[in-house]
Amino acid sequence: MTRFLDCRGTAARYFDWAAREIAxxxxxxxxxxxxxxxxxxxASLKYRDLILKDAARLGVAVDGHExxxxxxxxxxxxxxxxxxxxxxxMLFYPLCCALKDEDVxxxxxxxxDVEGLHSMNxxxxxxxxRFLDEARGIKCVVPxxxxxxxxxxxxxxxxxxxxxxxxxxxNSMRVGKPLGLMLENLGATVMKCYDKTPRALLEExxxxxxxxxxxxxxxxxxxxxxWIKPGAVVVDVSYQENVDAxxxxxxxxxxxxxxxxxxxxxxxxxxxNLVYCAKNVPLRRGSRVPALG
Numbered sequence: 001m002t003r004f005l006d007c008r009g010t011a012a013r014y015f016d017w018a019a020r021e022i023a024x025x026x027x028x029x030x031x032x033x034x035x036x037x038x039x040x041x042x043a044s045l046k047y048r049d050l051i052l053k054d055a056a057r058l059g060v061a062v063d064g065h066e067x068x069x070x071x072x073x074x075x076x077x078x079x080x081x082x083x084x085x086x087x088x089x090m091l092f093y094p095l096c097c098a099l100k101d102e103d104v105x106x107x108x109x110x111x112x113d114v115e116g117l118h119s120m121n122x123x124x125x126x127x128x129x130r131f132l133d134e135a136r137g138i139k140c141v142v143p144x145x146x147x148x149x150x151x152x153x154x155x156x157x158x159x160x161x162x163x164x165x166x167x168x169x170x171n172s173m174r175v176g177k178p179l180g181l182m183l184e185n186l187g188a189t190v191m192k193c194y195d196k197t198p199r200a201l202l203e204e205x206x207x208x209x210x211x212x213x214x215x216x217x218x219x220x221x222x223x224x225x226x227w228i229k230p231g232a233v234v235v236d237v238s239y240q241e242n243v244d245a246x247x248x249x250x251x252x253x254x255x256x257x258x259x260x261x262x263x264x265x266x267x268x269x270x271x272x273n274l275v276y277c278a279k280n281v282p283l284r285r286g287s288r289v290p291a292l293g
Contacts, residue, residue: 162187
């Protein structure tokens with residue numbers, strides 16, 4: 001029998017944890033949400049609105065910033081890095097500007113990087129370092145979407161990550177690269193593919209997958225459901241629906257539902273990262289947060 005992964009229900013439990021942590025903080029977290037050329041990026045606007053709703057429910061103050069050029073963006077990031085009142089900084093990618101997204105990711109202080117995309121935070125995945133300060137319970141910040149996928153898999157005892165052959169169809173800094181490392185750290189054997197992988201090779205790997213995660217943001221990209229083996233776990237992260245979930249009924253063990261995807265989990269992980277950042281940002285007058293770039 002095929003079961004749907006309950007992303008919203010699982011996210012609610014993580015939001016509850018974040019709410020309890022935030023309620024107990026002497027100084028409430030403050031998040032800066034930065035949009036680049038919002039009129040040209042309606043998807044980011046929609047996602048920003050969801051973040052604002054979550055923040056209001058959790059008691060998190062959000063400072064919204066909208067910038068129209070690269071110079072203003074760089075100046076804003078320098079100011080936010082140095083601002084003691086700002087405990088987390090979130091940008092909405094892709095930026096679609098002259099600057100590479102990967103370069104801008106490193107211009108956010110790693111101590112305020114709620115998306116876990118700074119090279120320092122990504123480096124912790126390679127070392128499999130889980131805590132910045134274990135005594136205080138401050139975990140390393142890791143990419144929110146990759147973390148969301150791992151947490152939804154771990155929510156079900158029937159899904160064994162250790163010993164599984166996992167195929168990740170995405171090679172981005174936000175999903176594929178960190179997710180591959182996280183699954184490897186948990187004992188899976190991981191094969192990463194993407195939309196440019198030769199079709200025959202892609203089919204070969206997907207047919208072997210115990211766990212299949214796909215996140216290709218292209219409406220033309222579809223995986224053939226006949227490739228997916230019986231009993232596989234299928235997580236479709238892409239809002240373009242890389243896999244026809246209805247065709248997997250009775251075949252896959254677990255699947256994501258088209259109306260209950262990973263987005264709520266990603267937002268929950270973002271606010272959990274904010275909690276860790278808020279606990280780690282120096283608050284004493286005169287203390288400095290490293291401002292890189």
